Amino acid sequence: MSELQRPKVALLCGVDEVGRGPLIGAVVTAAVILDPAKPIAGLADSKKLTEKKRQLLAAEIKQNALCWALGRAEPSEIDALNILHATMLAMQRAVAALAIQPEWVMIDGNRCPPLAMPATAVVKGDALIPEISAASILAKVARDEEMALLHQRYPQFGFADHKGYPTAAHLAAIQQYGILAEHRRSFKPVRLIAERDALSCANTEQGSR
Structure with a gap:
């Protein structure tokens, strides 16, 4: 400049x-x-x-x-x-x-x-x-x-390595261990997993009736 x-x-x-x-x-x-x-x-x-x-x-x-x-x-x-x-x-x-x-x-x-x-x-x-x-x-x-x-x-998430960015390792950890309170739920990868989990939970509840 x-x-x-x-x-x-x-x-x-x-x-x-x-x-x-x-x-x-x-x-x-x-x-x-x-x-x-x-x-x-x-x-x-x-x-x-x-x-x-x-x-x-x-x-x-x-x-x-x-x-x-x-x-x-x-x-x-x-x-x-x-x-x-x-x-x-x-x-x-x-x-x-x-x-x-x-x-x-x-x-x-x-x-x-x-x-x-x-x-x-x-x-x-x-x-x-x-x-x-x-x-x-x-x-x-x-x-x-x-x-x-x-x-x-949360050592299982590997935050020291990927710093929270949407790497394959981070996404795999969310899939395996779930969404944390600190996650940004409006961000698409997190939102999609949350929606899938909610749907799965609803289907389980419906099936148990």
Whole structure:
């Protein structure tokens, strides 16, 4: 992104999300205002970094940024609102939680949630804008930590490996072990299994009469 497109403000906030695609857990967002006096080397799209590098950068961002905050929308909110609107809500929550109000917000993607300050959506912003890169790293590390905790509770689902995305292993685990409270029931693979189970239960009850 050229300097002409980058707002000329002192307090520029980057926002990104992680977890729109998984079948389980919250969608997690982060908002970051970096400190120009404390540049952080190596910021990039979180998906392009190793887990170890993300964790190291996350610690550096938390230590050196002017401020940062996380936001989230829970599975029940995703089911009620749909994933797009839940993501917008989680972004609003991250920006609202900042200790310093930004003058401008730059958001990864092609749309912005309603905010109290000007905002710009930047497609592939996590690879172009350092503040958005930092936000993507914090959000990714936070959600991966949540998946690690979920893995401890339900090791048979393999959340440490697939992070809740609709892999063959995850779908097979749902088929075998059932739907968890943390699953997003509005997402098609989960919904279809829930409908099948409900139909099977109804047929069993009918047959036992």
